[in-house]
Amino acid sequence: xxxxxxxxxxxxxxxxxxxxxxxxxxxxxxxxxxxxxxxxxxxxxxxxxxxxxxxxxxxxxxxxxxxxxxxxxxxxxxxxxxxxxxxxxxxxxxxxxxxxxxxxxxxxxxxxxxxxxxxxxxxxxxxxxxxxxxxxxxxxxxxxxxxxxxxxxxxxxxxxxxxxxxxxxxxxxxxxxxxxxxxxxxxxxxxxxxxxxxxxxxxxxxxxxxxxxxxxxxxxxxxxxxxxxxxxxxxxxxxxxxxxxxxxxxxxxxxxxxxxxxxxxxxxxxxxxxxxxxxxxxxxxxxxxxxxxxxxxxxxxxxxxxxxxxxxxxxxxxxxxxxxxxxx
Amino acid sequence: xxxxxxxxxxxxxxxxxxxxxxxxxxxxxxxxxxxxxxxxxxxxxxxxxxxxxxxxxxxxxxxxxxxxxxxxxxxxxxxxxxxxxxxxxxxxxxxxxxxxxxxxxxxxxxxxxxxxxxxxxxxxxxxxxxxxxxxxxxxxxxxxxxxxxxxxxxxxxxxxxxxxxxxxxxxxxxxxxxxxxxxxxxxxxxxxxxxxxxxxxxxxxxxxxxxxxxxxxxxxxxxxxxxxxxxxxxxxxxxxxxxxxxxxxxx
Numbered sequence: 001x002x003x004x005x006x007x008x009x010x011x012x013x014x015x016x017x018x019x020x021x022x023x024x025x026x027x028x029x030x031x032x033x034x035x036x037x038x039x040x041x042x043x044x045x046x047x048x049x050x051x052x053x054x055x056x057x058x059x060x061x062x063x064x065x066x067x068x069x070x071x072x073x074x075x076x077x078x079x080x081x082x083x084x085x086x087x088x089x090x091x092x093x094x095x096x097x098x099x100x101x102x103x104x105x106x107x108x109x110x111x112x113x114x115x116x117x118x119x120x121x122x123x124x125x126x127x128x129x130x131x132x133x134x135x136x137x138x139x140x141x142x143x144x145x146x147x148x149x150x151x152x153x154x155x156x157x158x159x160x161x162x163x164x165x166x167x168x169x170x171x172x173x174x175x176x177x178x179x180x181x182x183x184x185x186x187x188x189x190x191x192x193x194x195x196x197x198x199x200x201x202x203x204x205x206x207x208x209x210x211x212x213x214x215x216x217x218x219x220x221x222x223x224x225x226x227x228x229x230x231x232x233x234x235x236x237x238x239x240x241x242x243x244x245x246x247x248x249x250x251x252x253x254x255x256x257x258x259x260x261x262x263x264x265x266x267x268x269x270x271x272x273x274x275x276x277x278x279x280x281x282x283x284x285x286x287x288x289x290x291x292x293x294x295x296x297x298x299x300x301x302x303x304x305x306x307x308x309x310x311x312x313x314x315x316x317x318x319x320x321x322x323x324x325x326x327x328x
Numbered sequence: 329x330x331x332x333x334x335x336x337x338x339x340x341x342x343x344x345x346x347x348x349x350x351x352x353x354x355x356x357x358x359x360x361x362x363x364x365x366x367x368x369x370x371x372x373x374x375x376x377x378x379x380x381x382x383x384x385x386x387x388x389x390x391x392x393x394x395x396x397x398x399x400x401x402x403x404x405x406x407x408x409x410x411x412x413x414x415x416x417x418x419x420x421x422x423x424x425x426x427x428x429x430x431x432x433x434x435x436x437x438x439x440x441x442x443x444x445x446x447x448x449x450x451x452x453x454x455x456x457x458x459x460x461x462x463x464x465x466x467x468x469x470x471x472x473x474x475x476x477x478x479x480x481x482x483x484x485x486x487x488x489x490x491x492x493x494x495x496x497x498x499x500x501x502x503x504x505x506x507x508x509x510x511x512x513x514x515x516x517x518x519x520x521x522x523x524x525x526x527x528x529x530x531x532x533x534x535x536x537x538x539x540x541x542x543x544x545x546x547x548x549x550x551x552x553x554x555x556x557x558x559x560x561x562x563x564x565x566x567x568x569x570x571x572x573x574x575x576x577x578x579x
Contacts, residue, residue, distance in 0.1 A: 073579040075397055089357075093362050106362075192574070305358045308420070309360020311481045314482070315478025319473070
């Protein structure tokens with residue numbers, strides 16, 4: 001693969017004031033930065049961290065939804081869920097390839113995930129105890145992901161921006177699918193309606209946390225905005241998500257678990273928007289730091305898959321080496 | 329053609345596909361490598377898709393207002409007539425790929441023959457399924473070779489899988505009275521011709537994989553009569569959980 005030729009390549013760049021100014025000028029002119037272009041080490045590191053986290057989130061994100069594949073309530077739902085979880089795996093593969101163009105290997109990134117050095121989206125440390133959670137994840141978690149990811153289609157790093165175009169198309173399909181699932185539950189019997197409301201109650205606040213800490217204490221935002229890796233702040237994206245999602249809940253007769261939620265004409269420069277209650281940032285940091293209900297289970301599952309599969313990967317390499325030797 | 333033997337045969341084939349698809353789908357998110365996290369669900373999707381087409385046809389033949397989900401979710405274990413091979417647990421990647429290879433190598437000539445058979449609906453299902461099954465044969469067959477001729481450990485695991493799974497292969501080629509009726513009517517192929525092709529294809533891949541076809545003096549059968557292994561009850565418990573917990577709900 002093309003990107004693998006770049007792994008471990010010498011990427012050292014003398015970061016003179018002149019070089020940094022030229023680099024910023026390219027960014028400001030909306031030029032895409034490509035794998036072989038010189039770039040500041042910090043730009044490279046930021047992207048490796050971001051794309052790696054994004055890829056890991058896709059992979060770990062397969063687990064909470066995969067939890068329901070064997071128990072999906074109808075054949076139609078079963079194939080839709082299976083295809084959806086498979087899509088997430090595809091995004092992971094795509095994103096690992098994008099990260100490889102920056103000189104880091106998939107194996108390296110995987111080791112960092114398993115050792116706890118690399119992070120993934122904390123949302124996946126919440127459990128999926130009911131079938132309605134599959135709807136809530138599609139609707140809210142994929143919905144929040146789209147808010148974050150659509151601007152990344154214009155990210156200054158070319159391979160990431162291009163990967164995001166396809167990812168966003170699929171995510172928006174998942175979001176509609178999740179919403180349709182929730183809608184079907186709200187049109188069902190009392191048990192189904194209660195299941196849907198319960199799932200919304202559990203997923204609403206964690207999905208608001210997906211946009212990250214408030215702008216007042218986000219450590220990576222300023223430089224990433226300057227480099228046009230990010231285009232909007234955490235709080236701006238969160239507000240957009242709330243404004244888009246509240247009417248969707250109303251339409252299907254679900255109630256947001258937030259007594260402080262109310263329309264405010266003065267938000268969004270007078271266009272109006274929703275005020276919402278205080279986010280429990282203690283909970284956010286607790287889960288980020290590894291103390292959510294499912295953190296340990298998620299990493300254990302990934303480690304088990306990786307370790308149990310080691311003999312398969314080794315056999316594959318051994319067979320390829322034999323074939324190569326025979327051909328020589 | 330008499331709808332009853334055809335119905336029974338269609339349900340048998342559908343059950344094979346649903347159960348194998350379900351087993352494969354258990355891997356999703358837990359595969360040895362990301363590429364397999366994509367390809368196993370892919371094959372599972374093909375299989376469950378084929379099962380749906382077949383259950384829908386069964387529902388039509390039966391004409392009693394049952395749906396694909398009634399067939400898939402609301403029968404007792406004795407009413408599922410899949411062969412035992414497809415319900416065997418995943419165990420490890422060698423078992424899973426071998427189970428896939430055995431079954432796909434059986435279904436490929438089967439679908440090919442059905443696609444020029446006498447039943448119009450089955451012909452339509454077969455045309456699509458034949459292409460999909462060809463991919464399953466290639467994918468699993470390549471793994472059989474890679475694992476059989478890979479490392480010492482992979483060869484040992486592959487040999488273990490062959491020793492344990494091979495006794496379950498005979499059942500694929502059995503034909504009860506209903507299936508015999510369909511064979512005579514030209515809707516599905518006769519089992520001897522399929523078995524000859526199967527033997528030949530398995531031998532070719534096994535030779536490359538340095539595997540030997542074992543003798544199986546005591547074949548394992550029973551699934552076609554609804555007599556299943558113990559693991560099957562747990563598979564059904566998961567599969568049917570929602571439908572049994574919320575009777576009559578629409579999803």
